[in-house]
Amino acid sequence: xxxxxxxxxxxxxxxxxxxxxxxxxxxxxxxxxxxxxxxxxxxxxxxxxxxxxxxxxxxxxxxxxxxxxxxxxxxxxxxxxxxxxxxxxxxxxxxxxxxxxxxxxxxxxxxxxxxxxxxxxxxxxxxxxxxxxxxxxxxxxxxxxxxxxxxxxxxxxxxxxxxxxxxxxxxxxxxxxxxxxxxxxxxxxxxxxxxxxxxxxxxxxxxxxxxxxxxxxxxxxxxxxxxxxxxxxxxxxxxxxxxxxxxxxxxxxxxxxxxxxxxxxxxxxxxxxxxxxxxxxxxxxxxxxxxxxxxxxxxxxxxxxxxxxxxxxxxxxxxxxxxxxxxxxxxxxxxxxxxxxxxxxxxxxxxxxxxxxxxxxxxxxxxxxxxxxxxxxxxxxxxxxxxxxxxxxxxxxxxxxxxxxxxxxxxxxxxxxxxxxxxxxxxxxxxxxxxxxxxxxxxxxxxxxxxxxxxxxxxxxxxxxxxxxxxxxxxxxxxxxxxxxxxxxxxxxxxxxxxxxxxxxxxxxxxxxxxxxxxxxxxxxxxxxxxxxxxxxxxxxxxxxxxxxx
Amino acid sequence: xxxxxxxxxxxxxxxxxxxxxxxxxxxxxxxxxxxxxxxxxxxxxxxxxxxxxxxxxxxxxxxxxxxxxxxxxxxxxxxxxxxxxxxxxxxxxxxxxxxxxxxxxxxxxxxxxxxxxxxxxxxxxxxxxxxxxxxxxxxxxxxxxxxxxxxxxxxxxxxxxxxxxxxxxxxxxxxxxxxx
Numbered sequence: 001x002x003x004x005x006x007x008x009x010x011x012x013x014x015x016x017x018x019x020x021x022x023x024x025x026x027x028x029x030x031x032x033x034x035x036x037x038x039x040x041x042x043x044x045x046x047x048x049x050x051x052x053x054x055x056x057x058x059x060x061x062x063x064x065x066x067x068x069x070x071x072x073x074x075x076x077x078x079x080x081x082x083x084x085x086x087x088x089x090x091x092x093x094x095x096x097x098x099x100x101x102x103x104x105x106x107x108x109x110x111x112x113x114x115x116x117x118x119x120x121x122x123x124x125x126x127x128x129x130x131x132x133x134x135x136x137x138x139x140x141x142x143x144x145x146x147x148x149x150x151x152x153x154x155x156x157x158x159x160x161x162x163x164x165x166x167x168x169x170x171x172x173x174x175x176x177x178x179x180x181x182x183x184x185x186x187x188x189x190x191x192x193x194x195x196x197x198x199x200x201x202x203x204x205x206x207x208x209x210x211x212x213x214x215x216x217x218x219x220x221x222x223x224x225x226x227x228x229x230x231x232x233x234x235x236x237x238x239x240x241x242x243x244x245x246x247x248x249x250x251x252x253x254x255x256x257x258x259x260x261x262x263x264x265x266x267x268x269x270x271x272x273x274x275x276x277x278x279x280x281x282x283x284x285x286x287x288x289x290x291x292x293x294x295x296x297x298x299x300x301x302x303x304x305x306x307x308x309x310x311x312x313x314x315x316x317x318x319x320x321x322x323x324x325x326x327x328x329x330x331x332x333x334x335x336x337x338x339x340x341x342x343x344x345x346x347x348x349x350x351x352x353x354x355x356x357x358x359x360x361x362x363x364x365x366x367x368x369x370x371x372x373x374x375x376x377x378x379x380x381x382x383x384x385x386x387x388x389x390x391x392x393x394x395x396x397x398x399x400x401x402x403x404x405x406x407x408x409x410x411x412x413x414x415x416x417x418x419x420x421x422x423x424x425x426x427x428x429x430x431x432x433x434x435x436x437x438x439x440x441x442x443x444x445x446x447x448x449x450x451x452x453x454x455x456x457x458x459x460x461x462x463x464x465x466x467x468x469x470x471x472x473x474x475x476x477x478x479x480x481x482x483x484x485x486x487x488x489x490x491x492x493x494x495x496x497x498x499x500x501x502x503x504x505x506x507x508x509x510x511x512x513x514x515x516x517x518x519x520x521x522x523x524x525x526x527x528x529x530x531x532x533x534x535x536x537x538x539x540x541x542x543x544x545x546x547x548x549x550x
Numbered sequence: 551x552x553x554x555x556x557x558x559x560x561x562x563x564x565x566x567x568x569x570x571x572x573x574x575x576x577x578x579x580x581x582x583x584x585x586x587x588x589x590x591x592x593x594x595x596x597x598x599x600x601x602x603x604x605x606x607x608x609x610x611x612x613x614x615x616x617x618x619x620x621x622x623x624x625x626x627x628x629x630x631x632x633x634x635x636x637x638x639x640x641x642x643x644x645x646x647x648x649x650x651x652x653x654x655x656x657x658x659x660x661x662x663x664x665x666x667x668x669x670x671x672x673x674x675x676x677x678x679x680x681x682x683x684x685x686x687x688x689x690x691x692x693x694x695x696x697x698x699x700x701x702x703x704x705x706x707x708x709x710x711x712x713x714x715x716x717x718x719x720x721x722x723x724x725x726x727x728x729x730x
Contacts, residue, residue, distance in 0.1 A: 045716070048694040055690050056631045056698065064631075084631075215716060338712060371693040371710055385606040385674075385685055386667070393693070397710040 004028040007266045007280040009252045009295065012097020013525050014512040015286030016230025016238070017145075017532035023243035025540040030278050031244055032268055034251045035061040035093035037231070038100060043221040045214075047370045051092055051101040051479075052219030054084040060101050060221070061093030066426025069290075072435035074473045080423055089321070089434060089477035091288050095248060098288075098479050099229025099525065103218035103343060103367050104199040106151045107522035108142045108530075111135035111162045112352045113359075113408070116518045120358040123441050127318050127413045128358070131517045132489045132498040135162045138530045141537070145529035150228040152202035157194030160348040172344075173202045173211060177337040178365050178401055179344045185460035186347055196346045196364055199228040199525070206233060217341040218367040250276075251427055255283050255299040255308055255508065263308075263508040269427050282507040282539075285514075286532075289319060290477060292514045293417040293484035294432045296495075309485065309495045309502040309510070316417035318483040320519050321476035323438055325446035326363065326404025328377050329457030330464040336398035342368025350452055351408070351521045357445050359408040361521030363453055366402035377402070379464050401460070403453040404468060406480065407446040408521035410439035415475040417484050436475045443471050480524050485514035500535035511535045588621075590628035590636065596621055598643045599684070601659045605670040606688045608663075612709045613702075615688050623691030623700030624684075635683060642680035646673055 004027075008019045011033035019031040038060060049056040057064055064082040071087045072078045081088045091098045112119050114131040122128050143166055145151075152170035155161050172195035175183075179195075186193035200222075201210045211226040225232055238244040249271035256277065258264045265279035285292045293316040297307035309315050346364035354360055374397055375389075382392040415436035423431050450469035457465050488494025491503040500515050502508040513519075513528050520527065586593045603615035603624075615621075628636055650658040650669050658669055674681040691700030701707070704714040 044697070046695050046697060048690055048698060055686075055694075056627065215712075371706060371712070372690060375689045375693060387608050387610060390607050390610065390612075393706075394709055 001276065001278055003265075003279040003281075004030050005280060006030070006282045006284060007032065007278050008284045008286055009266060010034075010097065010285070010287035010291070010512065011095045011230065011235060011246065011248075012092075012286060012288060012512065013099050013230055013528045014532040015284070016096070016099075016233075016235045017529055018284050018286055018511050018536050019244050019246075020234035020238040021533065021536035021540065023238045023241040025543070027243065027543065029238065029244040030280070031235070031238070031246045032250045032252055032266065032278075033095050033246065033248045035095065035248065037095040037246075037248050038221055040221060040223055040225045043216070043223045045216040045220065045223070047372050050216075050219035051098075053370070053372060054090075057084045058090060058092070059219075062090070068423055068425065069431050070420040070423050070433040071474060072433065074437040078433075086478075087434075087474055089290060089475075089481060091290075091479045091481060094231075095235065095246070096229040096231030099199070100221050100231050101219055102199075102227075102229070102479070102525065103341065103523070104227050104229075104525075105343065105364070105523040106146070106149070106153070106197045106199040106526040107362070107520070108162060108164075108197075109135065109520035109522060109527050110160065110348070110351055113518060113520040116359065119352070123358055123410055123439065125412060126410045126439050126441070128410055129486070129488070129493075129517050132487055133534070138527070138534055139164065141530040141533040142526060144533050145526055146197075149199050149230075149233050149529060150201060150205045151197050151199055151526070153197030154195040155197070158192040158348060160192065160351065168197060170202045170205055172196075173198075173200070173213070173341075176339045176342065176344050178335055178342070181335055181401065181460050182345050182365060182403075182456065186345075186456060189456065189459050191347045191349045191456070193345050193347050196343055197526070198341070200341065201226040201228065208232065211341065213340045215338060215340055215368050215370065218343075251429075252287070252295055253298070253427065253429060255285070255295065257299070257301050257303060257308070257505070259303075261303045261505060263505055273427070282509065284509045284511055286510075286512045288512055289481040289484045289514045290417050290432050290434070292510055292512055293319075294419065294430075296485070296510070297417075297419050298429055308505060308508060311504060312492050314486065314493060314495050316484050317413045317415075318411040318486050318517075319415045319417055319434070319436070319475055319477055319481065320409040320411045320483045320516075321478045321480040322361070322406030322519065322521075323409055323442045323446045323472070323476055324404055324406055325450040325453075325467075325469045326366075326402060327450055327454035327457055327468060328466050329401045329403070329454075329460065329462030330379055330396055331399045331401065331461060332463050333461075334398045335401050336369075338368070340368045342366065346405075347456075348521075350449065354448065357448060358410055358441060359521060360445055361405045361407040361449055363403055363405040363449065363456070366404060369397075369400075369402070371397065374400070377466075380466050401457060401462070402468075403456055405449060405453070406521055406523060407442060407449050409442045409476060409519060411483055411518060412436060412439050415439075434475055434477065438472050438476050480513075480519065482513035482516035482519045482524055485510040486517055487515040488517065499538040500531065509535065509539065588625045591621070591625050591639075595639070595643050596625070597659045598647055598657070599624065599639075601661075601666055602646060602670055602673070602684055603688045605666055606685055607692050613705055615692050617702075618692055618705050619700045619702040620688050620691035623694070623698050624687050626699050627687070632687070638680055638683055642677060642684070645677060645680070646670075649673065649676075
C-alpha cells in the first residue's frame with residue numbers, strides 16, 4: 001500500500017477537519033473510519049432506534065454485536081455493556097461521527113472555562129487544571145469553525161460570552177412557542193436569554209437549504225441535510241482536493257512505531273476483516289475520548305510497554321462528559337408547537353460567578369420531544385401505568401416545557417478509560433473499561449442548576465414542576481466525552497502539548513475532545529472543531545515535507 | 551381506525567407499502583413449523599401478555615395497548631433486539647398465570663377488568679423486574695414508531711394531537727419500512 005503523509009483515525013467532528021486542512025495544504029491523507037457513510041436517505045425518523053433513544057439499538061453505530069465495553073460502577077462491580085445501553089457511554093461510529101445526528105448546539109466556551117484552576121483552585125480529590133491555551137488563542141479558530149461548518153444563532157442578547165470579531169454567519173431560526181414563553185420570564189428574573197448557536201442552516205448556506213423544522217432532530221440524520229456536520233462540510237472538501245482517501249468500515253488496531261520511537265503508520269482491519277498496514281509520515285488520532293485512549297493503550301511495543309503517550313500513566317485519565325440536570329414545568333395552556341429543532345433559548349448567566357460553586361453551566365430549553373420521551377416525565381403523582389398514565393400523557397404532552405443544561409464537571413484522575421484484561425471486541429482487541437465516578441462537587445452544582453431551571457419555569461407560569469437532579473453511579477462521558485489525553489505543558493501530568501502533539505512522539509497527534517483539560521458548561525463540539533483547526537494550523541506551519549519535525 | 555383521519559390522505563405509494571406489510575404478516579403466519587400468528591409467543595402466552603399490556607395501557611376512546619399492536623412489537627423484538635429477555639417473558643407470564651389461578655381460580659385473560667388490575671398490581675410488587683420490562687416495552691410499542699409493529703396507524707400520536715402523517719422533506723424513503 002502506498003505510503004502517505006498522514007493517516008487520520010476517525011472521521012468525526014475533529015478528524016474531518018484535520019483531513020480537510022491537511023489535504024488542502026497539499027499533504028496526502030488517508031482518513032480511516034470504523035463506521036459507514038450514511039446519507040439523508042438513512043434518516044428513518046425512528047423514535048426507538050436513533051442515536052439518542054436506543055431501545056432498539058444505535059442508528060449510526062456501533063452495533064451491539066461485537067462491540068462490548070466493561071463498566072465498573074462506583075461500588076466496584078464490573079459488568080459487560082452493549083452500545084445501546086446508557087452505561088456504555090456511546091457517541092457514534094460513522095462518517096461525521098456524532099455530528100451526523102447531533103442536536104448541533106455549537107457553543108464557544110467562555111474565557112474562564114480555560115482557566116478553571118486559576119479561578120476556583122483545586123477542589124479536594126479533583127484534577128481541576130488550567131488549559132495551556134486561552135480563549136484568545138482559539139478565537140480565530142472558533143470563527144473559522146463557525147463560518148466553514150455553518151452556524152446560526154444570535155449572541156446579542158447576552159453579555160456572557162468571550163470577545164468575538166464577527167457575528168455568526170446565519171441568523172437564528174424564527175423563535176418557537178417556548179421561546180415566546182420563556183424569554184419574557186427570564187428577563188423578569190434579570191437574566192439574559194438569547195438564541196442558541198446551532199450548526200444548522202436557518203437560511204441557505206454552503207449549497208444546502210435551511211431546516212424544515214420537523215420533530216426528528218437530535219439523534220437523527222437530517223432528512224433535508226440542513227444540519228451541518230463534518231460529513232457534509234469539510235470531508236467532501238477534503239475528498240475534492242484529490243489528496244484525501246476515505247476508507248470506511250476500517251478499524252484501527254494499533255499505531256505502529258519504529259525502533260527510534262517514532263510513529264510509522266497504522267495497522268487496521270479493513271471492511272472484510274483483513275489486517276492491513278498504512279504507513280505514513282504522521283499519525284493523527286481523532287477517535288473521540290474513549291476510543292482514542294483505547295487505541296493509544298492498545299499500541300504497545302518494546303519502547304512503549306504501557307502504550308503510546310502513557311509514560312506517566314496519564315492516558316485515559318480525567319474522563320468527563322457533562323452532568324445534565326434541570327426541571328420539567330407543567331402548564332395550564334399549550335406550550336408545544338411541534339416545530340423543530342425545539343431547543344431555541346438559552347441563558348449563560350449561571351456558568352460562573354456563584355459563590356461556593358466551582359462553575360456552573362448553560363441552561364436551555366430541551367429539544368423537541370418525542371412521545372416516548374414523556375412517559376417518565378409526567379407530574380410526580382401521576383400513576384406509572386393504567387388509565388391515569390394514559391390520560392396524563394394525553395393531557396400533558398403539549399403542556400410541558402423542559403429546561404436543562406450541561407453542568408461543567410470537576411474532573412478527577414480516577415474517572416478513566418483503561419483496557420479490560422479479559423473482554424475483546426469482534427476484532428479480538430481489548431475493549432474500553434470505564435471506571436470511577438463524577439466528582440461530588442459536580443452534583444452540588446447540578447442541584448443548584450436544577451433549582452434555577454425550576455425557578456425559570458415557575459416564573460414562566462408553570463403550575464407544577466419536577467426537578468431532574470440525580471447522583472450518577474458511574475463516570476460520565478457519553479456524547480460529550482472528553483479529557484482522556486489531556487493537553488498540558490508538563491509531560492508528567494498531561495499527554496499532548498498545546499498543539500495536540502504527543503509529548504514524546506513528535507509525529508503522533510491526538511486531535512479531538514480527548515485533549516480537553518476541562519469541558520466547559522456547554523455542548524463541546526464547536527470547541528472540538530476549533531481545536532482541530534488550531535492544531536492543524538500549527539501542524540501545517542511546521543510541516544517540512546516527509547522528514548517531519550516540529 | 552380513528553375517525554379523525556382525513557380521507558384521501560393515503561397515497562398510492564403508502565397503499566402499496568401497507569399491502570406489502572399485510573402480505574408479510576400473512577407470510578410469517580404461514581411459515582413452516584410455526585403455529586399461530588406470532589414469531590416467539592405461543593397463543594397462550596400472547597393472551598396472558600395482552601391482558602397485562604392492556605392493564606398498562608387500557609382502552610378509553612383510544613385503543614388499548616394490544617388493540618394498537620403492542621404485542622406485535624414485543625413479539626417481533628423477542629427474537630431480535632430483546633432476545634436476551636426470552637426467559638424473562640416465559641417465566642414472568644407463567645408466574646402471572648399462577649398468581650391469577652391461585653387467587654381467582656382461572657386464567658388472567660378470563661378475569662374481570664378489576665380482577666386483572668389486582669393481579670397486575672400484585673405482579674408489579676412481587677416481580678418488579680419483569681413488570682418494569684413489560685411496562686417499558688408496552689410504552690415503546692404504543693408511543694414509538696409504527697414501523698416496528700406497534701402504535702398502529704400512529705394512533706397514540708393522533709391521541710396526543712400530533713399531526714399525522716408528519717411533514718416530509720425529501721421523502722426518499724419509506725417510513726413504513728423496518729430497519730435495513
